[in-house]
Amino acid sequence: MNGPQPVSQIASLWRDTAKTAPNFSRLSNDKTVDVAIIGGGYTGLTAAHRLAERDVQSIVVDANPIGWGASGRNGGVVSAKFRLSFPSIAQAHGMPVATAMHRLCHEAVDEVDALIQSYGLESARFTRCGNLRCAHTAKALKGISEEAEWMRREMGDDSLRCLSAGEVAEETGSHAFKGGVLGLGVGTLHPLDYVRGLAEGLNQRHGELVFERTPATSIRRLNDGVHITTPGGEIKARQVILATNAYSDITPVSATIKARLVPFRSSIIATHPLPEALQNYLLIKDRSYGETRRMMRWFRKVDGRIVFGGRGAFGKRDSQAAFDSLQSAMVSLFPALADIGIAYRWSGHVGMTLDALPHVGRFDDRVCYAAGYNGAGVAMSTLLGRLAADYAMGESPDVALLAAERLKAVPLYPLREVGIRLVAGYYQFLDAIGR
Ligand SMILES: Cc1cc2nc3c(=O)[nH]c(=O)nc-3n(C[C@H](O)[C@H](O)[C@H](O)COP(=O)(O)OP(=O)(O)OC[C@H]3O[C@@H](n4cnc5c(N)ncnc54)[C@H](O)[C@@H]3O)c2cc1C
Incomplete structure (x- = not known):
């Protein structure tokens, strides 16, 4: 077995295989x-795309090169889910809310599809190949099978199919499920x-409106709007959208x-390309x-490599232990x-x-935001x-439980890292004992 590379050699598969390298x-x-x-x-x-569709002038500034944040580092899984299950949402908030949440999830995937078609982003290689949730215990299988049946019965969602252990083994090449x-x-x-394709498409279609390596360093409120300071110039706007998600500490x-x-x-790792025999056997x-x-x-x-990811590392830096695990x-x-x-190993922050x-x-009369995707944010x-x-245009779309006022500040913020470690340790323990 090839030994683990030192953390200093971190590189992303996406960076090496991207077909686009636009300049901003x-x-x-x-x-x-x-x-x-x-x-x-x-x-x-x-x-920015939505505003341009509505003939509203906008500007996007990113402190880093476009794609530096989670959007350029993620696993590329385009999912239609929240971390909360729909039955649990229905139980806590009623069926109309669960139905609205379900609609938002599927709209999100359709939105990715529509944007990719609209900008002709073949390089993004979007495919509706499906997602297979693999049960690690019999209890987990019962749980997800009952949930699939509930989705079909209560929501008329017939996009879910239950597969046997044999069918999962045949498709994945793993007998662990x-x-x-x-x-x-x-x-x-x-x-x-x-x-990158979206950013380039916006500039080509609507004139240069995406700027990189341009940190917004301060916001001043004025009677008629806000002034945003960046090292290269001031931006005067009526409204601001904060789109900084898990990188909101810059x-x-x-x-x-x-x-x-x-x-x-x-964190994510990617193997070297598999020999043909393995390619024909794993994740076929x-x-x-x-x-x-x-x-x-x-x-x-x-591209013939296994890309494997998961949570479980803490702190601001990459961790060799997380890649090894x-x-x-x-x-x-x-x-x-x-x-x-392992040819690639990289990581990023989820919010x-x-x-x-x-x-x-909205946070207030001038500032709107969207954030907190809990690791499932490509479509959302x-x-x-x-x-x-x-x-930002003054409307209030129906977003059910995603409404801004439900986003609460994290209590005892300085202790959050200790809290994460405790919760994650407890989850790992429950996983290990199959609960
Ligand atoms: C390793 C990893 C794997 C993931 N895998 C998946 C997956 O497979 N499927 C899925 O659905 N989701 C996944 N996610 C989550 C998903 O990537 C995110 O939810 C999504 O990309 C969030 O997009 P965003 O635009 O809100 O944030 P980001 O893409 O993180 O963009 C925020 C940007 O704000 C910029 N910024 C911050 N402060 C300032 C400032 N002061 N001035 C200017 N710019 C600033 C940053 O430079 C950054 O580029 C994953 C995330 C990670 C990290």
Whole structure:
């Protein structure tokens, strides 16, 4: 087995395989627009797209190169789910709310599809290949099978199919699972090409409005709007959208979001290309796959490599221990990968919220936001960016439990890291004993 690489050699598969490498300018003069968007990931860019559709002038500034944040680092799994199950939402809030939440999830995936078609982003390689949830215990299988049946009966959602242990083993090449539930209609994409393609498409279609390496360092409120300071120029706008999500600690402008999110590090490894025999045996349907564990791990095959990710590392820096533990988890599911080396390892921050849901709306009369995707934000940030733009236009779309006022500040904020460790340790313990 090839030994683990030192953490200093971290590189992302997406960076090496991206087909797009567009250039974006730094902002170098003053601008006056209707809406200023801070953060150039999926949230910020889809907000800009929506505003442009409505002939509203906007500008997007990102402190880093476009794709530097979670939007360029994620697993590319395009899912239609929240961390809360729909039966649990129905039980706590009633069927109309659960139905509205279900609609938002599916609208989010359709929004990705529509945007990719609209901008002709073939490089994003979006495909509706489906997602297979693999049960790690018999109890978990019972839980997800009952949930699939509930979705069919109560919501008329017939996109879910229950698979036996044998069917899951045949498709995945792993004998570790007791069965699974296949979700159709959802998919995968190349995350970095998606974010870069969107940014490039916006500039080409609407004139230069996306600027990178341009941190917003302060916001001043004025009677007729806000002034945003960046190193290269001042932006005057009527409204601001904060689209900084789990990277809201770069400057104080997004302190309101920072206080409401718990950033959690999510790590990914990618193997060297598999020999042909293994390629024909592992993940043969090329879907995305996830486990039912609380500390969920997911995997997919990209260009003949296994890409394997999960949460479970803490702190601001990459952790060799997290990469090693992903590799051991991967080999325990797929023993045939024991001799395949790891070519890429990288990580990023996901933004967790206290109620495990993302939120969108207004902080006050000038500032809107969308954030808190809890690690499932490729599709949802694409939708909530659009809805944040609608809020900035003075509208109040129906977002059910995603309403802004439900996003609560994290109590005892300085202790959040200790809290994460305790909760994650407890979850790992429950996973280990199969509860
Ligand atoms: C490792 C990893 C794997 C993931 N896998 C999946 C997955 O497979 N499927 C899924 O659905 N979700 C996944 N996610 C989550 C998903 O990537 C995010 O929810 C989504 O990308 C959030 O997009 P965003 O635009 O809100 O934030 P980001 O893409 O993080 O963008 C925020 C941007 O704000 C900028 N910024 C911050 N402060 C300032 C400032 N003061 N001035 C200017 N710019 C600023 C940052 O530079 C950053 O680029 C994953 C996340 C990670 C980290």
